[in-house]
Amino acid sequence: MPNKQTLINIAGHELKLSNLDKVFYPDNGFNKQQVIDYYIRIAPVLLPHLEGRPLTLKRYPHGVDDKFFYQKECPASKPPWIKTAPVWSESNEKMKNFCLVEDLPSLIWIANLASLELHTSLSLAKDIPTPTMVVFDLDPGPPATIVDCAQVALWLRSVFDKLNLQSFPKTSGSKGLQLYISLNTPTDYDQTKQFAHQLADWMSDTYPGQVVSNMKKILRTGKVFIDWSQNDRHKTTVCVYSLRAKEAPTVSTPVTWQEVELCLERNDATVLTFKSDEVLSRVEQHGDLFKPVLALRQYLPR
Numbered sequence: 001m002p003n004k005q006t007l008i009n010i011a012g013h014e015l016k017l018s019n020l021d022k023v024f025y026p027d028n029g030f031n032k033q034q035v036i037d038y039y040i041r042i043a044p045v046l047l048p049h050l051e052g053r054p055l056t057l058k059r060y061p062h063g064v065d066d067k068f069f070y071q072k073e074c075p076a077s078k079p080p081w082i083k084t085a086p087v088w089s090e091s092n093e094k095m096k097n098f099c100l101v102e103d104l105p106s107l108i109w110i111a112n113l114a115s116l117e118l119h120t121s122l123s124l125a126k127d128i129p130t131p132t133m134v135v136f137d138l139d140p141g142p143p144a145t146i147v148d149c150a151q152v153a154l155w156l157r158s159v160f161d162k163l164n165l166q167s168f169p170k171t172s173g174s175k176g177l178q179l180y181i182s183l184n185t186p187t188d189y190d191q192t193k194q195f196a197h198q199l200a201d202w203m204s205d206t207y208p209g210q211v212v213s214n215m216k217k218i219l220r221t222g223k224v225f226i227d228w229s230q231n232d233r234h235k236t237t238v239c240v241y242s243l244r245a246k247e248a249p250t251v252s253t254p255v256t257w258q259e260v261e262l263c264l265e266r267n268d269a270t271v272l273t274f275k276s277d278e279v280l281s282r283v284e285q286h287g288d289l290f291k292p293v294l295a296l297r298q299y300l301p302r
Contacts, residue, residue, distance in 0.1 A: 004018065004019055004020070004021075005017065005018050006018075006020060008108075010104055010105045010108060011103065011104060011105050013079065013081055013105040015105060015108055015109060015112065016112075017036065017108075017112050018112065019032060020032050020033035020036070021033065022063070023063060024060060024063040024064060024114070024116065025063065025064055025247070025248060025249050026063060026064075026065055027247045027248065028247070028248050028249065030248075030249045030276075032112075032114070034249075034276075035111055035116060035243065035249070036108060036111045036112065038243065038249070038276045038280070039107050039108065039111045039243075040104065040107075040108065041280055042241050042276075042279065042280060042283065043104050043107055045241060045283055045287070045288040045290075045291075046107070046239070046240070046241040046242075047101070047102065047103065047104070047107065048288075048291070048294055049120070049239055049240050049241065049290065049293075049294065050100075050101045050102065050107075050118065050120060050239060051100075051102045052100065052102070052124040052125055052126065053100075053120040053121050053123070053124060053125065053239075054072075054085050054087050054098035054099075054100070054120070054121045054123075054125050054128075054236075055098055055099045055100065055101050055110075055118060055119070055120055055239075056070055056071065056072050056098070056119040056120070056236045057070070057071040057072075057099065057110060057113065057115035057117075057118070057119075058070055058071075058115060058116065058117035058118075058119060058245070059071055059113055059114050059115045059116075060114050060116050060245050061114045064116070064245040064246065064247070068245065070119075071115075072089075072096055072098060073096050073097060073098070074097050074098060074099040075099075075113070078099070078109075079109065081105070081106075082099060082100075082106055082109065083099075083100040083102060083106070084097040084098060084099060084100060085097065085098050085100050085125030085126075086098075087121075087125065087128055088128075090234070098125070100125065101118075116243045116244075116245050117238060117242050117243060117244060117245055118238070118239045118242040119236035119237065119238055119239065119242075120236055120237065120239045121233075121236055122134075122135065122192075122230075122231065122233075122235075122236075122237065123233060128233055129188055129189070129233065130186065130187060130188060131183065131187065131188075131189055131192050131231065131233075132182070132183055132184050133180050133181060133182050133183055133184075133293060134180070134181040134183065134192045134195060134196055134231055134300070135178055135179070135180050135181075135196075135230050135231060135237055136156060136178065136179040136180075136196060136199075136200070136226055136227075136228065137172070137176065137178050137226070137227035137230050137237065138152055138153060138176045138177045138178065138179070138224050138225070138226060138227075139172075139175070139176045139220070139224065139225045139227055140175055140176055140223075140224050140225075141212075141217075141220030141221045141222060141223050141224070141225060142221070142222075143222055144222050144223060144224055145175070145269050146171070146175060146176060146177060146263065146269045146272050146273075147263055147264060147267055147268070147269055148210065148223075148224050149176050149177040149224050150177065150260045150261075150263040150264040150272065151210065151224075151264050152203070152207070152210065152211055152224045152226070153169055153177050153179055153260055154257075154260060154261065154264065155203065155206075155207065156179055156199070156203065156226075157179075157257065159199065159203075160181065163301055165181050165298055165300075166181070166182070166292070166296060166298065167179050167180065167181050168180045168181075168182070168254065168289075168290060168292065168293050169254070169255050169256075169257065169260055170240055170252055170253060170254045170255060170290060171250075171251075171252060171253045171255060171272050171273070171274065172238060172244070172252055173238065173242065173243070173244035173246070173250045173251050173252035173253065173274075174244050174246060174250070176224075177260070177272070178237065178252075180290075180293055181298065181300075182292060182293040182294070182295075182296040182297075182298060183297070183298055183299070183300065184294075184295060184296065184297045184298070185297050185298065185299050187299075187300060189231060189232055189233050191300060192231045192300065193228065193229070193231040193232060195300050195301075196226075196228035196230075196231045197213070197228040197229075199226075199228075200213035200226035200227075200228040201213045203226055204226070209223075210223055210224060211223060211224055211226060212224070212225050212226075213225070213226050213228065215229065238252045239252065240252055240253075240254055240290045240293075241253070241254075241279065243276065248275055249275055249276045250273060250274065250275055250276075251274055251275065251276055251278075251279045253272075253274040253279050253282070254288070254289035254290040255272060255289070256289065259271060259272065260272070
């Protein structure tokens, strides 16, 4: 198949876009051009959440039904204007240069690489030892669904409220929910991981029929696993507004607590399921619901 190229100029940078008619989501006919178009249109709210953060690319060169690979090292073929950030890799005992995506040309460039999913560090590149947030990744073990995650999320919120911590929910864009506590204050991963682990264990002890904090997959059936281990300098989480490589072009979407409550009340997983066009409409209506996470300063209890 010939590699059809389209040249565009964005902010003074020439980009070669290839095979724009290639279908990435076969069940929906959603193609590469539509992927790039989504990222262009969502850029005003997405880019602030990518700014300064080492980015891991999850690339699907032949679409969501084919093989994918993670790419931490920014591709050697990158244009000279793509920014990078050196991050020490203990497993490789060397620095790895991660991509920094902080402007529209850079975002279009990685979308053209078939990086459907964008996974970011919880730290800024300038200060890797210091996470700016804590994440609780709620993963339902079938037959549990995002409805069960909504219940666990609301239980967690009640704990956060007692600790005077504001929390912000978003869908994973896959099958679960993620809760973020913004910090933007001096801390380290030992503190954030310990906090998340202890709270996950407490939830598992308090709601043993619905919650599990043990990493063993065999224990997750019909329960919601609270993945506390994501709070680690070597791990990444899917960025808010990132597409997900599922049957449809779903998105990791910020939601309100009222929507979480509604999902549980109606026992309806579709309340918290959003595709790319729906997310764009939500942003037009509500703006960036996740914006406070960027700047709100909070301290974890000692």
